[in-house]
Amino acid sequence: MKKKSFIQLVLLAFCVICISATSDKVSNVLIIGDSISIGYTPIVQKALAPGIIVEHNPGNGGSTVRGVENVEKWVGDRQWDVILFNFGLHDLVHKDSLNKYDVTGKVAVSLDEYRKNLEVIVAKLRESTATLIFMTTTEVPENSAGRKVDDPAKYNAVALDVMKKNKIEVVDLYTLSLTVHPQNSKPGNVHYTDKGYELLAEPVLKAIHAALRK
Numbered sequence: 001m002k003k004k005s006f007i008q009l010v011l012l013a014f015c016v017i018c019i020s021a022t023s024d025k026v027s028n029v030l031i032i033g034d035s036i037s038i039g040y041t042p043i044v045q046k047a048l049a050p051g052i053i054v055e056h057n058p059g060n061g062g063s064t065v066r067g068v069e070n071v072e073k074w075v076g077d078r079q080w081d082v083i084l085f086n087f088g089l090h091d092l093v094h095k096d097s098l099n100k101y102d103v104t105g106k107v108a109v110s111l112d113e114y115r116k117n118l119e120v121i122v123a124k125l126r127e128s129t130a131t132l133i134f135m136t137t138t139e140v141p142e143n144s145a146g147r148k149v150d151d152p153a154k155y156n157a158v159a160l161d162v163m164k165k166n167k168i169e170v171v172d173l174y175t176l177s178l179t180v181h182p183q184n185s186k187p188g189n190v191h192y193t194d195k196g197y198e199l200l201a202e203p204v205l206k207a208i209h210a211a212l213r214k
Contacts, residue, residue: 028053028082029208032067034060034061040198054208064117064118068121083133086135088137089190090108092140092147092152092154094106101145102145114158118162133169136156136159136173139174171204176200
């Protein structure tokens with residue numbers, strides 16, 4: 001991380017930690033998502049430690065199909081103050097008959113199924129008392145294996161509709177990724193450099209900050 005950016009993250013995190021420090025209660029934050037969220041979670045954890053505990057669901061959250069099957073287990077019996085979640089990159093991926101990534105193959109989860117699955121996931125998450133925050137799916141670059149450039153916008157549109165109906169806050173990582181990704185990733189790769197994940201972490205930290213102030 002560059003020194004300037006890290007200092008900005010620390011200052012932002014300090015505001016959140018001050019909120020936690022005024023109470024004996026420890027704040028708990030859960031992040032549910034794919035490898036993109038796995039990439040920025042350590043940055044969020046480091047910025048908020050030790051005042052706020054941030055955890056990620058075990059492994060890759062995958063598609064909404066996996067989410068429907070596992071979200072209750074991921075939430076468990078723990079008292080979460082904030083739960084941030086995302087599904088999309090693994091829903092919109094295309095695979096051939098041999099289960100290899102191929103844009104000419106069948107999509108993993110159709111838009112209609114994606115909507116239905118998100119509604120189930122949201123219903124299950126709302127059984128907790130946590131503040132829920134959805135993070136939009138990040139950019140798919142040209143020549144990405146098994147994924148089409150235009151699909152994130154389509155899946156995000158469905159997700160935004162579901163979140164609006166359920167009055168769930170949204171962090172727009174997709175729009176941010178359009179400017180972050182080109183300079184902070186390898187060609188055709190949906191993942192990011194350390195700097196890229198640092199930039200994605202900034203709005204996530206702001207969202208946590210706002211949620212804990214409520």
